[in-house]
Amino acid sequence: MSDLPTGPAIAAVLYRPTPAHLDTLAGLAARAPAAYLYDNGGLGAVDRARLAAIPGLRLLGDGRNAGIATGLNAAAEAALADGRRHLLLLDQDATPGPDLPARLVAALERLAADGERVAVVGPQPRAGEGAHKPPRYPARPGVVPVGSLDPVDFLATTGSLIALDAFRAVGPFRDDFFIDGVDLEWCFRAWARGWSCWADRDTGIVHHVGGGTIRARFLPVAMPRQSLPRMATYLRNSVYAWRLAHVPWRWRLRQAAYLPLQAGLYWADSGYRPAVLARLGRGVLDGLRGRLGPPAGLG
Template sequence: MPSAPSPVAIGVTVFRPDAAQVAALLARVEAETRPTIVFDNGGLPASAAADLVERGARVLSAGGNIGIGGALDAIARAAIKAGAAQVLLLDQDAAFAPEQVTELEAALARLRTVSPPPAVVGPRPEAAPGRKAPAYPRRPGFSEDGSLVPVEFLATSGSLVDLAAYARIGPFRSDFFIDGVDLEWCFRAWSLGYGCWMETATALPHRVGAGVIRSRLLGIEMPRQPLFRMGAYLRNSVYAWRLPHVPRRWRVRQAAYLPLQALLYWADSGYRPGVLAHLSGAVLDGLRGRLGRPKGLP
C-alpha cells in the first residue's frame, strides 16, 4: 500500500552552486525524510543532478535562469502536484536542519487558530559572519502569539508556505526576477486576508551579498551586491510603489531610504560614472514599469 504524501515538501533553488554547496545539498537530501524538489536556475553540474535524483530528490529546470520568482512558482506547483500541504523554501546557502522544519510546522499549526490565517511562517534572521541579516518590520495592528511575531514580510529562504493560501494569493512575481519578490508577495498576502509570521524560537543565518557596505554618517548599512542586483532592487522597489497592496507607510520609508542606499552603493564603487548611470536607469525602468531580466545579468 503506497504511503501518504508528506505534508511538507522541501524546495531548494540553486544557481551556479560551488562544490561545497552541492555537497551540502546532497547531505541535506540524505538527512531529510521529506520529499525534496530542487530547481536548477543554471550551473548545476549534470553529475550533481544525477546524484540528487539517485538520493530521491526531484530536479527541475527551465534550461536557463528564469529568476527566483519563476523558480519558486515551479517548486510550489510541483509540491502541490505531489500532494504536499506546505513547502519550505530554501536557497543553496541555507543551513536549515530537518528539526527546524518541524518547528515551523508546529508554528504553522498553532497559527491555524488566529485571524487572519497564516500564509507563511519563517525563522528569525541572523547574519552569517561578515554579512548583513535582513530586517523584518513588525506588522502594525496585530499581536504576538508567544514566540510568533506578525511581520510585514520575510525572506523566502527558510519560509514555510501554506500551499492552500498560496493558491489564493497567487504566484510570486516572475517579472521581478530576483529582488523584492518576497516583499511584494507578503504585502499581497496581508491585503487578501492572510498573515506572515516570524518564529523567533528558531533562526537561519543569511549570506546575502559579498560583505557589508556601511556609512556611520548616514547611519545605514547594506549588503554589497553585484551591480545588476542592486539595479534590480531599485527598479522593483520603485515599481512596487504603484501597487495598491503596498502600504503607504512602506512607500514613504522607501522614498527616504532608497536614495541613501543608492548614494552609499555609488560611493563604495568609487563614484564610477557607469555605476551611477546603471542605477539611474534602473530607477527609470521602475517608474516606467520595465521589468523582467535585469540589465547586466551574467
C-alpha cells in the first residue's frame, strides 16, 4: 500500500492538547490517507471519541506519559505495518500550513532523484507570536545544498517528513531519552549509517518551544524558557550524548561550551534559587553516569 495522492500519513504524540491543537490535527487527519495519534496523557473521552470517528485514524497509547520517543516509535511501526512509505510528524509546538505535506514530499522526492538516501526532510522553523525562540539547525559540513534544500546535522521532529525505509534501517528513537534530544541523536545516527537529513528554507513552520524566551543581558544568547524537569532532562541527555560514537566531536565541543552558559541563564532566570541549581546539577550527573529513562516530576 503506497501513500495516496492526498499526501503522506501523519503522526502526532498528544500530551494535554489544547482544543485548537486538536482541531488542527483533526483537519489534517481527515485529509490524510492515514493518521496515527499517540495519547501520552490528557486526552479526554469526548476527544478520543471524536478522533476515533475520523476514517483512517488510529489512536495509540493508553494515556500514560511514556515519552515522545515511545509515541513516535509506535506510530512509525504502525505505519510500516500498514505499508506506508512516509510519515509526517507533528506535535503541539508548531502550526503547520495546509501545503506542508505536499511540499515536503516533493522535496524528498527531488533529493531522492539526485541520488540522496534521505532519512528526513523538514521545514525551516519561524518565530510566531510571543517572541518564542525557534530552533536553529546547524549545516552539515561537506555536503552541498540542493536548491533550497540544506543538509543539516539534525532537525526537530516537529513538522518533519520521515522516510520509513530509513526509520527501519536507522532504528527507533531512543526511548530512554524520553523527550529532549531524541531527534538530534536519531539524525546523527542516520548520518553515521549513510542516510541524510535536510531542511527546506523555502518551506516554513511556526515553531516554538517552552513558555517564552530567556535572553542574556550582555551576550547574543537566547534559549527557551521551560519547566525545571524539562531543562534538567535536556542537560542530562546532552551530556550523555557525548559518549555516543556517532555524535561528532565538533558538536560535543560546542555543547561543552554552551551548556554551562544555558544552565547559568536558566538559574539566573529562576532568581538564583539553590533548589534549581541542585536539580540542574543532578541532571548533569545523571548524564555522566548514564542514568536515563523517565525523568522525575515531568508528569
